[in-house]
Amino acid sequence: MAEHKPRSATKAAKAHLELVWTVLPQIPSVIRVVLLHILKMSEPSRYLELRDNVIISFLRSLLDQPKPQPISKTQRMTLQDPGIKGRIWVSKVSSQVPPETSVRDVLLAAIDSSKGQFVIADGICRVPDIISVEAEWTGYRAAAKRSSELPAISEEDKYAEMMKECSSDVTILYFHGGAYYLMDPSSHRPTTKKLAKLTGGRVYSVRYRLAPQHPFPSALLDALVSYLTLLYPPPGSVHPAVDASNIVFSGDSAGGHLSLCLLQAVLEIRRRGHSVIWFGQERAVPLPAGVAANSPWLDIVQSMPSWHSNHKWDYLPRPRDLADLQQPEDAIWPAQPPRKHLFIDDDFLLHPFACLHLNASWEDAPPIYVCCGWECLADEDKWLVSKLVKDGVAVVFEEYEAMPHVFAAxxxxxxxxxxxxxxxxxFISQACKSPQDIQSSFTTIKAKTMKEVDISVKNLSPFTEEDLRKFAYDRIGRKSSFPNTPAKL
Incomplete structure (x- = not known):
């Protein structure tokens, strides 16, 4: 009888073949970029090394295709677990589902009280299920080799071995990027491993629910459940309680959005004086030590000018018409009932928890770190920094000349x-050890020379609050409820 390949091997081979057929059409554009770079005939060649220029151009060509693949196919390709090898500890865990619905009730109340003028009056927020949220405890494994596999021990024992190598109490609650519909904690292990190594701490990397199957506020609910799980471990957890002063929310791109969204939800819960009934006990929802966001995606509807003006420096595709996403039909899209955005229902497109740059206030927030490049999201990130300063928040901002979105990864x-x-x-280490010493700073890191230059926060963003509201309303084709009144953000 003929031998049959294991199902996992067949699945992996199919995924690799899909990748090859996706990459092949991009080769001519890559060759063109190489030639222009060598001849110094392209603007990026003045700032970027050839290797980096090729990578950025290849990703741009790959992502900005006139005929996108079905959502489910693209999503599936990014969820392939590459396996765990090398200098990394990973302990896979999942939170228990609380017997009460309080965590969801408090979150929905915060969403409702924050919607202001940006949500249609009769818009009703979805009510997601409270689920068991999976996560990966990640730490640095110093004595391992690149080819080392994890030992065949329990997840609890892996956690214990990881903790033996932690030299600080830093705990990073990490949310991966991927536009809220792609990627996974497994795809971001290189990032979480590096952060664990540099801080001497550990990372709790969350497998939050993805859109379009689970639109807003599912991921936010998973994030809040994960935070409470760290603070107040349910029965059977491998970790003891973590003090909020040792927790920093962090993430890249959509994960940066989720980390800041979770912060804004916590701020609103505290403004309302609410607590949470969690496994039979009334629990406060404290602020974390800080938030560290790498190229955070704040403007969910992609309305700000840099989404077009910075395209030559980035690989992200230009925004498409929200009324026509041009995605082929498949099992998960279009949604039923239909909506314009993969992530969120139409009535809530401009909710300040979705479009974070429209938030009224960040007052009382802990210290925040934001970095970005010359990318499509630059306008919204710079606006956030200027808004944080106005609201009295300590903020560390770093801009990297000529760099694209989430370039460090x-x-x-x-x-x-x-x-x-x-x-x-x-920043993460200092937020946990000595947050009172964090001073606001605004720095540009020059390309090639790596020279660091201070910049004035007054010159970060040329836009007014009214500009932001107009950009957002024009983008979704909605008229403002207050056309003659400046926006109260």
Whole structure:
């Protein structure tokens, strides 16, 4: 009888073949970029090394296709677990589902009280199920080799071995990027491993629910459940309670959005004086030590000018018409009932928990770190920084000249990436150890020379609050409820 390949091997081979057929059409554009770079005939060649320029151009060509693949196919390709090898500890865990619905009730109340003028009056927020949220405890494994596999021990024992190598109490609650519909904690292990190594701490990397199957506020609920799980471990947890002063919310891109969204939800819960009934006990919802966001996606509807003006420096595709996402039909899209956005229902497109740059206040927030490049999201990130300063929040901002979106995770050989990880980790450590010493700073890191130049926060964003509201309303084709009144953000 003929031997049959294991199902997992067949599945992996199919995924690799899909990847090959996706990559092949991009080769001519890559060759063109190489030639223009060598001849110094492209603007990026003045700032970027050839290798980095090719990677950025390849990703741009790959992502900005006129005929996108079905959502489920693209999503499936990014969820392939590459396996766990090398200098990393991973302990896979999942939270218990609380017997009460209080965590969801409190979150929905915060969403409702924050919607203001940006949600249609009769808009009703979805009510997601409370589920068991999976996560990966990640730490650095110093004595391992690149080929080392995890020992065949229980997840609890893996956690215990990881903790033996932690030299600090830093705990990073990490949310991966991927536009809320792609990626997984397994795809971000290189990032979480590096942060664990640089801080001497550990990372709790969350497998939150993905859109379009689970739109807003499912991921936010999973994030809040994960935070409470750290603070107040349910029965059977492998970890003891973690003090909020040792927890920093962090993430990249959509994960940066989720970390800041969780912070805004916690702020609103506290403004309302609410607590949570959690496994039979009334629990406070404290602020974390800080938030560290790498290229956070704040403007969910992609309305700000840099989404177009910075395209030449980035690989992210230009925004498409929200009324026509041009995605082929498959099992998970279009949604039923239909909506314009993968992540959120139409009535809530401009809710300040979705479009974070429209929030009224960040007052009382802990210290916040934001970094970005010359990317499509630059306008919204710079606006956030200027808004945080106005609201009295300590903020550390780093802008990397000519760098694309989340460059530190993509251009792993670039010196800018090493500098970014150092700054990112340094802030996280300081937020836990001595937050009172964090002073607001605003820095540009020059390409190639790596020279650091102070910049004025007054010059970060040229836009007014009214500009932001107009951009957002124009983008979704909705008229403002207050056309003659400046926005109260």
């Amino acid at each position: 993509i251009l792993d050989k670039a010196p800018q990436s090493a500098r970014c990880f150092d700054g990112w980790a340094r």
